[in-house]
Amino acid sequence: MSTADVRQVTEELEVGTAAGESNSWNWHPDIPIRYSPLFERPLKPIAVVKWFASAWLPLTELTCYLLLAFVVWRWVQPPLAQTETLEFGWVAALWARNLFMMTLIATFLHLWLYTWRKQGDRYRYMRNTPTAEHKKFLGGRQLTDNVFWVLMSGVTVWTVYEAILWLAFANGIAPLVSFAEQPVWFVLWFPLIGIWYSFHFYWIHRLLHWKPMYDHFHCVHHRNVTTGPWSGFSMHPVEHTLYLSSLLIHLIVPSHPIHMVFHAYWLTLATATSHSGYEALIVGRSSRTTIATFFHQLHHRYFTCNYGNVELPMDRWFSSFNDGSSVETRRLQARWVETRQTNQ
Numbered sequence: 128m129s130t131a132d133v134r135q136v137t138e139e140l141e142v143g144t145a146a147g148e149s150n151s152w153n154w155h156p157d158i159p160i161r162y163s164p165l166f167e168r169p170l171k172p173i174a175v176v177k178w179f180a181s182a183w184l185p186l187t188e189l190t191c192y193l194l195l196a197f198v199v200w201r202w203v204q205p206p207l208a209q210t211e212t213l214e215f216g217w218v219a220a221l222w223a224r225n226l227f228m229m230t231l232i233a234t235f236l237h238l239w240l241y242t243w244r245k246q247g248d249r250y251r252y253m254r255n256t257p258t259a260e261h262k263k264f265l266g267g268r269q270l271t272d273n274v275f276w277v278l279m280s281g282v283t284v285w286t287v288y289e290a291i292l293w294l295a296f297a298n299g300i301a302p303l304v305s306f307a308e309q310p311v312w313f314v315l316w317f318p319l320i321g322i323w324y325s326f327h328f329y330w331i332h333r334l335l336h337w338k339p340m341y342d343h344f345h346c347v348h349h350r351n352v353t354t355g356p357w358s359g360f361s362m363h364p365v366e367h368t369l370y371l372s373s374l375l376i377h378l379i380v381p382s383h384p385i386h387m388v389f390h391a392y393w394l395t396l397a398t399a400t401s402h403s404g405y406e407a408l409i410v411g412r413s414s415r416t417t418i419a420t421f422f423h424q425l426h427h428r429y430f431t432c433n434y435g436n437v438e439l440p441m442d443r444w445f446s447s448f449n450d451g452s453s454v455e456t457r458r459l460q461a462r463w464v465e466t467r468q469t470n471q
Contacts, residue, residue, distance in 0.1 A: 153254045156406060156421050159450035162440040179318060188400055188418055189393070193317065196389035199224075204384070207297040213290070221293075222286040225395070229282055229360070233399040236356035237270075240405055250406040250415070252424045257355025257404060264350060273357035276347060281360040284367040285395050288374045292387050295378055302381040313383060320390050321438045327373040329435035329442070335366060336434065351402070354427055359398025370394065402427075425449050432459055 149155065164174035182189055203224065205217055239245050241256055257269055264272035295301035306313040335345035344363040351358035362370065371394060377387045400408075400418035407415040426433040432449035435441040442448035449455045 153248055153251050154406070155252060155451065159452050159455075160421055160437075161450075162437050162443065166440050183318065187416060188397065192392040192396065193389050195228075195392060195396075196385050199388055200385045204293075204388075207293070207384070209297075210290075210293040211297040213294060217293075218286065218290050221290060222282065225286050225289070226278060226282045228392075228396060229277060229399070232396055233277065233356040233360075236399055236403050239408075240403060241355060246405075246409045249409060252404055252406065252419075252421065253353045253428075255353040257351065257353050257358055259353065269351065270355070270357060272350065273355070273361040276361040276363070277357055280364045281362060281367050281395070284364060284371055285391065288371045289387075289391055292374060292377055293384070296384050296387075301378050304381040304383055306383070309381075312381065316380070316382060316386055317389065320386065320393070323376055324373055324390070324393065325436050325439035325441065327376075328370070329439070331369050331372070332434040335369065336431075349427070349430065352427055354402040354404050354424070356399040356403050359400075359402030360395060421451055425451060429456070429459055431462070 149158070164171055164178050167174070181187070184190075205220075210217055240251075241258065257273075259269040260267055261269070265275050266272065292301060296303060304313055304316075334340055341349075344365045347363040348358075348361060348366060351361065360367075371391075373394060374387065374390055376382075377390070401420065401423060403419050404424075406417065406419055406421065408418050409415050420437055422433050422437050429449065432447050432455075433442055434447055440448070449459055
């Protein structure tokens with residue numbers, strides 16, 4: 128972490144602690160924030176059912192990506208027989224498709240939330256907006272920097288992984304399942320992907336916060352303290368490679384291509400919403416749909432907490448969980464200062 132980043136983290140901690148956590152945000156959800164009830168003890172089955180039902184039964188962000196995966200598989204992706212050999216045509220079409228979807232979603236969200244300001248400050252976490260100008264960004268502008276890393280590196284690495292998996296499915300290397308033959312596993316694997324994603328992301332993220340990895344690679348992503356739709360997938364190519372390696376689980380665990388495509392969209396397209404800087408998108412006059420979590424926003428502000436996500440309580444198990452309260456912020460500040468003093 129650079130000297131400037133250290134100074135910024137220290138200032139953020141001091142502001143949050145002095146003013147009280149609530150007063151240091153434009154808006155935040157109820158504190159303390161919580162994990163999935165699946166891992167709470169004693170287990171509360173009704174709470175677990177409500178948690179998963181709220182994520183998968185109504186028209187949510189996850190179900191949108193699931194529907195998109197079905198549409199792509201059914202009407203857009205060529206048959207597996209056409210991906211048995213590596214050919215420029217279908218790989219280029221795959222890259223163009225991914226580029227189009229990423230650009231469309233991130234651009235729309237940025238315009239809606241920050242250019243047109245259709246919902247003003249409602250549900251926005253930070254007081255600032257992701258339009259900073261600073262020499263640390265490529266071209267001196269945060270938005271320019273983010274778009275470059277997302278489209279030039281992110282979409283390309285994503286396409287490489289997806290092409291490898293299409294080849295693997297077509298050539299019988301990746302184990303295939305179908306709904307007709309294994310309906311229970313076919314359905315169950317979708318929510319389980321979220322748990323795998325959480326486990327993988329936590330450990331990759333901790334690795335990226337190891338000082339040599341952070342200074343050379345992860346710092347590109349953490350230039351964004353105030354995040355926006357283009358910030359989430361803005362990473363160094365090495366980080367893109369590590370982050371997207373979560374997809375390789377489909378070379379081991381029996382999957383359908385729809386599982387893989389859904390997983391890929393959760394890793395890529397969902398970064399535009401998860402880093403949008405807003406908890407929810409207002410639809411119509413009053414209805415809202417959740418698009419981000421305060422859990423990860425805390426990580427971008429304070430750097431040294433919440434390395435995973437709310438599906439799996441890895442941070443609680445390894446003492447890096449910040450529930451958003453002033454008490455946890457003070458604990459974080461004390462640990463941060465102690466770590467700095469030890470390393471000096």
